[in-house]
Amino acid sequence: MIEGVYRAATGLAGPLIRLYLAHRRRRGKEDPRRFGERLGQPGLPRLPGPLVWIHAASVGESLSVLPLVERLRRRGLGVLLTTGTVTSARMVGDRLPEGAVHQYLPVDRLPYVTAFLDHWRPDLVLWTESDFWPNLLFEARRRDLPLVLIQGRISPRSFARWRRLPRLIGRMLGGFDLCLAQTEADADRLRQLGGGDVRCLGNLKYTVPPLPAAxxxxxxxxxxxxxxxxxxxxxxxxxxxxxxxxxxxxxxxxxxxxxxxxxxxxxxxxxxxxxxxxxxxxxxxxxxxxxxxxxxxxxxxxxxxxxxxxxxxxxxxxxxxxxxxxxxxxxxxxxxxxxxxxxxxxxxxxxxxxxxxxxxxxxxxxxxxxxxxxxxxxxxxxxxxxxxxxxxxxxxxxxxEAEVLDSVEAALAPLLAAAEARHARP
Incomplete structure (x- = not known):
């Protein structure tokens, strides 16, 4: 029920969303050269073989997952990293290894979401922190895509807001096969809001290599x-x-x-x-x-x-x-x-x-x-x-504190192996 209401609301809001996006473009908050990606139109061909889609909302989140991206590439997995801001796209563009690509996250309307998923067909979805978008998460679950929340974070303020929408947040969090929280406090809040297999393994921001300098x-x-x-x-x-x-x-x-x-x-x-x-x-x-x-x-x-x-x-x-x-x-x-x-x-x-x-x-x-x-x-x-x-x-x-990455990779190992097996050839 709640899923249908949200989809209907975002469908009817299409003209307003277009106006809002146009306003963001005028203010330089959207990339005019790659604006189609925000509408679900791919800017690149799909990478061959098993593909892990990682969504990281902005600069901090995207930088925190770069060590994990490196680990996934060592296993031979392709990586699609999505973010929502122009700044984050610039920051990660030159830092992604070969076999990993960046795209802007599509706006959370069903036509954009389905076009995005039809093209990229990820084998595993890793969602960071708390940038929850219902259409994207509901549609990924409808397609039986394995979903993992990494770097899960629910601030006290967000927790209070989500408690007013228990069915919506419960449906979203219930769709994750695994929730990896940053802290024990985050883990407790995730459980209260409806998360299933919730664990606290530490913060991936501890694994980020030192910021570079010329x-x-x-x-x-x-x-x-x-x-x-x-x-x-x-x-x-x-x-x-x-x-x-x-x-x-x-x-x-x-x-x-x-x-x-x-x-x-x-x-x-x-x-x-x-x-x-x-x-x-x-x-x-x-x-x-x-x-x-x-x-x-x-x-x-x-x-x-x-x-x-x-x-x-x-x-x-x-x-x-x-x-x-x-x-x-x-x-x-x-x-x-x-x-x-x-x-x-x-x-x-x-x-x-x-x-x-x-x-x-x-x-x-x-x-x-x-x-x-x-x-x-x-x-x-x-x-x-x-x-x-x-x-x-x-x-x-x-x-x-920089040993968290090993624990996260170990927790993901069964899902990574399953993604690899789906593309194995005799």
């Missing part, structure tokens, strides 16, 4: 910075750059030559951020303009895409954005993987277990506000031995 560019910036004290505010959101700027102003007299690096979550905000910082009397060098930090530069603004790995390597101390002025938090595992001491604000709701583990391991510190941030940074910058110990703890913790 060696020549890294060497150039290291030479330009020299022995100046330096720290980084990563993936910042509106309101946080002002906190970072004030922290720099307080610390600069105590640490001559201090250089603050800021990498906004959305690089398009770069010019606006630069204007605000300049209005505060701070000298800014913009990466997007090809500017290099010089002796008098206070802030180096990394307003470019895909270069966080470069900036993590430049700074031994990293503040995670989206944790002070706004809530949710950004992934603290990435800087820890590169041996950075990690600071974050009190609003890291997206990573509660991870942040607790990092604090317990001596890899991270929580700061309540801008004043606490200033004090924490001052303590680390003034005590090189303490900073080195915290960086070593972060690297050791990240390395120890």
């Amino acid at each position: 060696p020549d560019e890294l060497a150039r910036l290291v030479a330009a910075i020299g022995d100046r004290p330096v720290w980084l505010a990563a993936s910042t959101h509106p309101g946080e750059e002002e906190i970072v700027a004030e922290t720099h102003r307080r610390l600069a007299p105590r640490f001559p030559g201090l250089l603050t690096l800021i990498v906004p979550r959305h690089p398009a905000r770069g010019p606006d951020i630069a204007r605000k910082l300049a209005a505060l009397g701070l000298s800014v060098a913009m990466r997007s303009a090809g500017e290099t930090p010089r002796a008098g530069t206070a802030i180096h603004l990394g307003d470019t895409m895909g270069e966080l790995g470069l900036f993590y390597r430049l700074a031994g101390i990293v503040l995670m954005g989206k944790s002070l002025a706004v809530g949710g938090g950004q992934n603290p595992f990435e800087p820890a993987r590169l041996g950075c001491a990690v600071l974050f604000g009190p609003r890291m709701e997206n990573f509660p277990e991870m942040t607790a583990q990092m604090v317990a391991a001596g890899a991270a510190l929580e700061v309540a506000d801008g004043t606490a941030l200033t004090e924490a940074l001052a303590g680390l910058l003034a005590d090189p031995a303490r900073l080195a110990g915290m960086r070593a703890a972060a690297a050791a913790w990240a390395e120890a």
Whole structure:
């Protein structure tokens, strides 16, 4: 019943969906060259042999499954990775191995969904986190496709919302043969909402290799910075750059030559951020303009895409954005993987277990506000031995957590073997 109601509603909403997609195209949120993929029209031929379809909503999710994609390719399985954003398509496009391809996820209308599945005919579907689309999941189950939820995550807010739609979420989660949750709390919420075989094996984000950096560019910036004290505010959101700027102003007299690096979550905000910082009397060098930090530069603004790995390597101390002025938090595992001491604000709701583990391991510190941030940074910058110990703890913790992939592959083994057998030839 609930399935039919949803299909009818999305069918009748066709004209409105088209208008919405056109609006997104005008705003640059859809890829005009590959827009047909959003309507279920394939942009590539189907890969030969057994095919695993992995859906990862956006950048973080898609990067977290890349190690799993590598494992599947070693077994000889083809991989179709779908995402829903232009940014994620750019990020994973050059990182997929041969035999793995990217497509945009079709919009969740039945004609688009059936066209997509008719063309790609996956043998196994791996769905990440909580980006649930009923038509896609119902149609995959109707075709008897094995379904596995990996990286399953249900935040407390999402849990409260889904409890108002118990039949819909119950039907979707009940269609998964296996649900692999990120944390025990996620596993418990998945069970309450209707998940069947629910297990917690860990977080695949722990298996992601260190973010890359161009060696020549890294060497150039290291030479330009020299022995100046330096720290980084990563993936910042509106309101946080002002906190970072004030922290720099307080610390600069105590640490001559201090250089603050800021990498906004959305690089398009770069010019606006630069204007605000300049209005505060701070000298800014913009990466997007090809500017290099010089002796008098206070802030180096990394307003470019895909270069966080470069900036993590430049700074031994990293503040995670989206944790002070706004809530949710950004992934603290990435800087820890590169041996950075990690600071974050009190609003890291997206990573509660991870942040607790990092604090317990001596890899991270929580700061309540801008004043606490200033004090924490001052303590680390003034005590090189303490900073080195915290960086070593972060690297050791990240390395120890990177064994999740073996457990996930073992859990998937029966379904992978079945997919391979369906294409075996005598």
